Amino acid sequence: MGMVGLPAASMEGDLSVSSDFEGGSVASVEIDNATRTIRFMPGGDPARGWPCWWYFRVDGVEAKEQITFLLKGSDATVTVPGGPPAKPLAASWAMPEAATYSEDGVSWRHTEKGLREGDWMRYQVASSADGSLWIAWGPPYTPGMAARFLKELAVTSPAAEATELCRSREGRAVPMLAVREGDRPSSGRFGVWIQARQHAWESGSSWVAQGFAEWLVGPSPEADWLRQNAEVFLVPIMDVDNTATGNGGKDARPQDHNRDWTPAPHWNEVIAAQQRVLGLAKEGRLDIFLDLHNPAPGDPTFFFILPDKLLQEPMVGLRRRFIDLAYDRISKIKPLIPMSNKPKETGASYHPLWKQISSNWVCFNGNPHTVSLCLETVWNAPSSTPEGYRSVGANLAAAVSAFLSERPQRR
Numbered sequence: 001m002g003m004v005g006l007p008a009a010s011m012e013g014d015l016s017v018s019s020d021f022e023g024g025s026v027a028s029v030e031i032d033n034a035t036r037t038i039r040f041m042p043g044g045d046p047a048r049g050w051p052c053w054w055y056f057r058v059d060g061v062e063a064k065e066q067i068t069f070l071l072k073g074s075d076a077t078v079t080v081p082g083g084p085p086a087k088p089l090a091a092s093w094a095m096p097e098a099a100t101y102s103e104d105g106v107s108w109r110h111t112e113k114g115l116r117e118g119d120w121m122r123y124q125v126a127s128s129a130d131g132s133l134w135i136a137w138g139p140p141y142t143p144g145m146a147a148r149f150l151k152e153l154a155v156t157s158p159a160a161e162a163t164e165l166c167r168s169r170e171g172r173a174v175p176m177l178a179v180r181e182g183d184r185p186s187s188g189r190f191g192v193w194i195q196a197r198q199h200a201w202e203s204g205s206s207w208v209a210q211g212f213a214e215w216l217v218g219p220s221p222e223a224d225w226l227r228q229n230a231e232v233f234l235v236p237i238m239d240v241d242n243t244a245t246g247n248g249g250k251d252a253r254p255q256d257h258n259r260d261w262t263p264a265p266h267w268n269e270v271i272a273a274q275q276r277v278l279g280l281a282k283e284g285r286l287d288i289f290l291d292l293h294n295p296a297p298g299d300p301t302f303f304f305i306l307p308d309k310l311l312q313e314p315m316v317g318l319r320r321r322f323i324d325l326a327y328d329r330i331s332k333i334k335p336l337i338p339m340s341n342k343p344k345e346t347g348a349s350y351h352p353l354w355k356q357i358s359s360n361w362v363c364f365n366g367n368p369h370t371v372s373l374c375l376e377t378v379w380n381a382p383s384s385t386p387e388g389y390r391s392v393g394a395n396l397a398a399a400v401s402a403f404l405s406e407r408p409q410r411r
């Protein structure tokens with residue numbers, strides 16, 4: 001929840017802004033009721049991650065009026081953990097080409113493209129009815145949504161179990177889905193681990209995870225094969241605390257979640273995920289580990305990988321095969337999801353804490369055949385919507401099924 005500049009006495013027909021709900025974030029609000037214009041910045045405590053996420057509700061909207069939103073980058077200084085205060089985060093992280101809005105708080109669509117005017121980005125929304133509208137950096141995906149979604153899946157699919165990975169440091173449940181079907185014992189199943197949202201602002205990655213889960217419990221023969229032959233664990237939101245409180249999460253103190261994969265992690269979610277993942281590795285069945293993110297503003301969809309030269313076969317060849325299968329599917333999605341088939345590398349030159357990045361840590365602590373990668377899904381494209389993200393997740397899941405069906409059957 002972010003700070004809100006409350007308007008003085010609210011009058012009939014006045015607009016008001018609030019962010020005191022799960023995932024809400026906004027700061028420096030100024031409302032001009034005459035021109036129906038709302039000026040704002042992203043909220044969030046920079047000690048809890050990059051202040052680039054924003055999400056709030058506007059009340060007092062009248063039917064068929066146009067509301068103008070003027071967004072400025074946060075002026076809060078940010079630091080790398082352990083480092084001195086640095087200059088504010090580049091505004092581009094907070095400024096999608098199109099914002100995302102909703103008239104019911106449930107279904108989300110893009111605004112028209114925003115117009116950059118100096119330090120400001122101008123978005124406009126035409127309302128269809130009296131009431132409220134919600135507007136955000138991207139389609140919100142909160143811990144409450146994750147819990148409800150997993151419970152619904154478990155009700156409709158006997159193969160799905162809605163459970164908890166752990167409790168967060170602030171006591172929140174971390175929802176987790178476990179999927180398996182049939183009598184095959186665990187030892188005879190491929191192990192698949194899917195996690196999203198180690199960085200709280202990257203809401204699109206949770207929608208990708210949801211699309212993966214929806215495909216997995218769906219009717220296709222490939223999904224049925226995966227349920228029968230694998231055990232799949234899926235965590236739609238790792239950093240539930242920063243997601244719930246509308247903070248950015250990335251570079252949060254004392255440790256970014258995705259630099260926390262050490263022998264003694266700070267975050268409960270990382271501790272619990274490591275235990276589960278190491279358990280699969282011990283049983284020789286840590287087959288797939290996927291860490292889901294959203295990238296930089298100008299990036300397409302791509303995989304982050306450890307450089308080949310740091311790894312041995314069969315890991316390198318298997319990983320190449322998986323990337324090919326995933327690219328072949330995701331790049332054919334309509335409408336187009338921009339994707340590069342050339343992975344980027346997260347070795348020593350990428351970040352000083354490169355060994356503590358989850359997908360890298362898993363390469364070093366997994367099995368010789370483990371395929372461990374990070375998928376970054378484009379967030380600044382016309383297809384960066386719930387539908388587009390879910391489609392990426394569905395095609396990623398299909399690639400997992402295709403990949404594992406080529407592997408020797410587990411006994």
Ligand SMILES: [Zn+2]
Pocket residue numbers: 198199202293294
């Ligand atoms: Zn990230």
